[in-house]
Amino acid sequence: MPEDIRLLKAEISRLKKIISAFSPSLEIMLKRRGFTIYRKEPSGDLLVPDRKYEAAFLNKLKKYSFRLFLRDVIKHQDAFTLEKVTRYTTIEVAALYINFLLKAGLAESSGKCYHLTKRPVKSFGETLEWFVSQLIRKHFQAETAWGVKFKRPKVGGDYDLIAKVDSSLLYMEIKSSPPKGIHDREIKFFLDRIVDLSPDIPVFFVDTELRMKDKIVPMFEAELRRRYKKPIKAERIVKELFHINRKIFIINAKESISDNIETILTFLYHKEFKIT
Template sequence: MTEPLSKGPSARDQEHHAAQAPPPSRTLLQPSSEVMAMLVRRGFQPSLATLDLPFPPDADEALTERIAERLGHYAFRLFLRGAILRRGSFSPEDASKYVEAPRATEMAEDLVSLRMAAREEDGRYRLLHPVRNFGGTLEWYVGRELRGRLGFDVAAGVKFHAPEVGGDLDVVAAAEGRLLYLEMKSSPPKHLAQDEVSAFFRRVRALRPHLAILVMDTALRLSDKVVPLLQAELSAPVPEPRRVVREVWALTPHLYVVNAKQDLMTNVGIAIAEGWRALSPPPP
């Protein structure tokens, strides 16, 4: 015989209990940007981290434009990355093994003219604004270029506080009602680990952007290690990766990986164009 269901609180008691509760907190969207609002609409409470940058925080537009222009050169990015890794006084030759000594000295002098480094004795230099790594600089540069070249609304270094999902969103951008997420890697492919790729996929699955791009700031091939690592994380059935051009790879119509061969931002732009077209209506 089925036991009768026990009676719970009466309707009056339930209403009385609800009426005693304090008013809920009311969180208004702070004046910000469309891209941050898109994260809020997805149920997150995003906040912006302070990027770790090797130039003055009060740098004016003219100086930051000069810095961005120099960062567009892959050799200069390699040199700055090497200078950061020296953790103090460095000689130009120490900062990069990929350029000849006279060119390395020119790049060190570029850092001085950009108010990023100072000369020391014996032809050595020191960064004026030491940072932990090159990651924040790469995020700043790519975000600025997306805004300036393609008109995106951009946020870099975003803490999106997703439950059980670690890490920040390196760069998120919005245009045409669509959300773009880019994850930056400034190390060679051999340093990319499976757990990093898994973490990237967790962020993608939590965020559900219209388009996601893994950006590898390297001139080395991606097909040997990076593409297989990404494929291993895809849900079945796993499609064959498609080379769009050079080292711009489409893992799915909405997931890409690019490197810096020839030009980093050109490759990012190609991936965005491919992804945007995949989201568009079919041609007539």
């Protein structure tokens, strides 16, 4: 990276921290909406190494192939072989991934098989929420909380991720399942939580490189038509990133999660200039 770019990024980071210090905290932003965090960031199914390996683990999680690999590892957590975790990657890459898990203490070998050190782990969901929270905190200098439960739950369930980005409240629903595993009721609950919490930036994120237009976008349009008795269309920002009246954002993981989040923030903040 050129030195002038590095210095510019460092200065932007410094200024964001100053701005953040003079704006309300995430806790205060929630309280002003009538919300108090009751519980957050559960660890029962969290698959994260010791701090020594955390940075390397985060970098690996940025790769879609590693996240798919981890899903397979969790599926076969009691006993998996190299062949069982190569559905989405080559044997050579999977071998490197397994070696990292062994080195980081996340897996152990037992004969010709391997198993997770921590068991049982129900799903990849908590680890994905933790990862996206870390991405937003580091990339956008944001205050974050994930796996959040509130004391006054008008709408049931967890809020997957809450963040203070600049001076805005971001709420993100995080789906580790592919589109075929996502159903109408999940769209309904997401919209219910938006109405309840009133976030400035609601985001529905699916950890997939598949198209959002085929199933997810039509489900949103159908649920909005059911609620408001008129057609409300999602519009494409770029590729598989969509917005609904600049009020709701639908994104996938194609290319880069952090870049996709940055794209929707740039789109949201860049409003048409009108002098009259």
